Amino acid sequence: MEQRQSTEAIAVVRSSQVRRGSLPKHRSLELASDQLLLLTVGEGDRLRWWSTIPDPRILRAERPGPDGTLTGEVIFRPSLSFTVNIPDDEDAVELRLYHPRWSGQEFVPVLISTISIRN
Amino acid sequence: MSAISPIKVFSFFLLVLVGSLSPLVAYAEPSETIINNGSSDNRVDIVVMGDGYTVAEMQKYRTDVQQFMQAFFAQEPYREYQVYFNVIRVDVVSNQSGADHPEDGTFVDTALDAAYNCSSIERLICINVTKAFAVINRSVTPAQSDIRLVIVNDQEYGGSGGVFAVGSVNSLAVEVILHEVGHSFGFLGDEYGGNTCGTSEPSQPNLTRVTTRSNIKWNYWIDPSTPIPTFGGANGVPGLYEGGGQCDSGFYRPTFNSKMRSNNRPFEQINTEQLIKRMYNFVSPFDTSSPSSSSFTVQRGQTQSFSVIKLIPLTHSLDVTWFVDGQVHASTDTFLLDTATLSVGGHTVDVLVKDKTTAVRRDVQEVLTETRRWDLTIEAGPTPTPTPTPTPDPPSIVTETSSNRAIALNLVTMVRDPFPLETLLNFSSDHRTRIVVFAHNAQLSPSESSSVVTAQFELGPQVVPVQVEYVGPLIGATGLTMVVIILPDSVVGPMDALLSITVRGVPSNKVLVAIKPP
Numbered sequence: 002m003e004q005r006q007s008t009e010a011i012a013v014v015r016s017s018q019v020r021r022g023s024l025p026k027h028r029s030l031e032l033a034s035d036q037l038l039l040l041t042v043g044e045g046d047r048l049r050w051w052s053t054i055p056d057p058r059i060l061r062a063e064r065p066g067p068d069g070t071l072t073g074e075v076i077f078r079p080s081l082s083f084t085v086n087i088p089d090d091e092d093a094v095e096l097r098l099y100h101p102r103w104s105g106q107e108f109v110p111v112l113i114s115t116i117s118i119r120n
Numbered sequence: 121m122s123a124i125s126p127i128k129v130f131s132f133f134l135l136v137l138v139g140s141l142s143p144l145v146a147y148a149e150p151s152e153t154i155i156n157n158g159s160s161d162n163r164v165d166i167v168v169m170g171d172g173y174t175v176a177e178m179q180k181y182r183t184d185v186q187q188f189m190q191a192f193f194a195q196e197p198y199r200e201y202q203v204y205f206n207v208i209r210v211d212v213v214s215n216q217s218g219a220d221h222p223e224d225g226t227f228v229d230t231a232l233d234a235a236y237n238c239s240s241i242e243r244l245i246c247i248n249v250t251k252a253f254a255v256i257n258r259s260v261t262p263a264q265s266d267i268r269l270v271i272v273n274d275q276e277y278g279g280s281g282g283v284f285a286v287g288s289v290n291s292l293a294v295e296v297i298l299h300e301v302g303h304s305f306g307f308l309g310d311e312y313g314g315n316t317c318g319t320s321e322p323s324q325p326n327l328t329r330v331t332t333r334s335n336i337k338w339n340y341w342i343d344p345s346t347p348i349p350t351f352g353g354a355n356g357v358p359g360l361y362e363g364g365g366q367c368d369s370g371f372y373r374p375t376f377n378s379k380m381r382s383n384n385r386p387f388e389q390i391n392t393e394q395l396i397k398r399m400y401n402f403v404s405p406f407d408t409s410s411p412s413s414s415s416f417t418v419q420r421g422q423t424q425s426f427s428v429i430k431l432i433p434l435t436h437s438l439d440v441t442w443f444v445d446g447q448v449h450a451s452t453d454t455f456l457l458d459t460a461t462l463s464v465g466g467h468t469v470d471v472l473v474k475d476k477t478t479a480v481r482r483d484v485q486e487v488l489t490e491t492r493r494w495d496l497t498i499e500a501g502p503t504p505t506p507t508p509t510p511t512p513d514p515p516s517i518v519t520e521t522s523s524n525r526a527i528a529l530n531l532v533t534m535v536r537d538p539f540p541l542e543t544l545l546n547f548s549s550d551h552r553t554r555i556v557v558f559a560h561n562a563q564l565s566p567s568e569s570s571s572v573v574t575a576q577f578e579l580g581p582q583v584v585p586v587q588v589e590y591v592g593p594l595i596g597a598t599g600l601t602m603v604v605i606i607l608p609d610s611v612v613g614p615m616d617a618l619l620s621i622t623v624r625g626v627p628s629n630k631v632l633v634a635i636k637p638p
């Protein structure tokens with residue numbers, strides 16, 4: 002079962018905030034179709050940072066039957082507000098959000114939004 | 121998969137938070153790290169929020185969270201790897217208790233707007249994701265929300281999965297959360313059927329359409345005697361069971377019944393393996409290592425200490441291996457390198473920490489392993505100060521107690537002094553008397569001869585060298601050496617002679633030996 006989200010997303014920065022703390026890196030890039038891949042890039046499209054987060058548009062509804070076996074469905078919420086954390090990196094100029102689309106053999110990152118982070 | 125909304129264009133609002141060292145916000149909900157196993161930089165941090173708890177119910181909330189997390193960590197593999205997790209409880213206060221039940225017209229004012237019957241699905245609880253993110257942003261650091269849980273203060277069974285795993289306080293809520301975290305954290309697929317089927321191979325590690333044994337993703341878990349596909353209802357037997365991915369046929373799951381299919385089941389082998397690998401996607405097998413600098417210089421001959429602080433799962437230990445220039449040197453957490461064994465120049469020290477748990481059989485990304493390298497330059501040490509030759513203890517001829525008179529014997533007759541200068545029955549052609557004295561610190565090394573020992577008599581002002589004929593150990597008296605001396609052929613003056621020996625030039629004490637007048 003794979004997700005079938007639209008790729009024609011529009012992401013709008015509602016607000017931004019600078020916070021204290023560190024942002025640990027994942028030790029290995031592992032993708033799933035119900036995740037979002039976040040990248041920050043610098044000048045010349047140089048990759049600065051990446052991470053994955055659960056796709057906040059996806060909502061799972063699952064419930065047990067009489068014998069305990071689950072049934073369920075996946076609901077796709079087209080519009081919502083959520084948060085991402087990215088490093089405060091002065092060399093990063095752009096945040097890119099990708100949906101990892103499963104081709105049946107590999108994940109193809111589909112760009113769903115690009116956000117300037119240095120205005 | 122079924123109900124994906126067929127919307128072609130959508131929008132969402134993105135609130136970008138940038139981690140840095142600047143000050144934070146004014147108000148935050150109280151939070152407490154109720155399970156603290158280490159720095160969030162190297163742990164999976166679970167943030168738990170409540171909804172529908174009033175001020176008066178805060179103690180109930182704390183108890184609910186405590187019991188919930190105990191139940192969560194009672195299940196494998198979270199039990200074995202509990203030290204890989206922190207849990208932060210955020211005390212979110214609602215104006216009213218419980219959750220909305222639109223189906224019966226019940227609406228309450230809660231902090232996160234929890235509501236049953238979401239999307240007209242009876243047991244589905246939705247929360248206001250925007251508000252939930254706002255609480256997290258106010259109350260915990262960016263590193264403290266790897267997994268986000270919401271506990272809704274309502275007894276009716278319900279929950280939801282996604283970026284927030286939501287469960288009620290119903291006794292089965294932890295089962296809901298574990299299953300949903302299996303999706304959002306473990307990237308696991310559903311192992312139940314019920315809906316339409318996809319046509320391509322699924323991406324999830326616990327689902328496949330492949331029926332050729334050698335090509336099944338988890339084939340290394342399947343015993344050769346297990347038929348493919350696998351029939352029957354034996355739990356815990358890896359195989360190829362039809363039904364999964366919300367699809368009744370054509371999709372296969374790895375075990376008959378796991379938590380990704382039913383409540384109150386273990387995750388089973390393949391899902392457990394995946395969850396452990398996901399933990400290691402967040403957590404390195406070791407927290408710190410020292411020295412902190414990865415490149416430094418050491419003078420040859422110094423001892424350099426290296427150490428690693430590894431994580432400790434509940435029932436097994438991670439392996440540590442130290443390498444110097446690629447060669448295995450130690451397998452302890454701390455390693456002392458004797459640089460005297462290394463040549464001057466560049467060397468490498470590597471540490472490898474690995475979790476060899478039998479619960480993971482394949483780790484292509486090698487996330488269960490972490491290494492660190494130090495580049496070490498050995499430079500020549502200062503010119504060593506010559507070690508002074510120890511002054512040998514002087515030889516000491518044994519004397520009578522409280523006397524300066526030697527214990528000396530005629531070598532043939534074994535009679536004490538006074539000694540005649542000549543003895544006819546001494547079996548020698550010169551007939552001169554041989555006496556034996558005993559000395560400490562006069563033993564010869566294997567390469568030495570008796571020539572390193574000399575002797576002399578002092579007869580008043582007269583000093584008469586005497587011949588040393590034999591030097592050797594006294595059997596049965598460790599450290600005592602026999603010295604056989606040939607008396608001179610003539611002496612004049614007093615008959616009490618002072619005998620001394622020298623051993624390698626070191627003089628002994630002077631002892632009295634009586635000579636019988638000729």
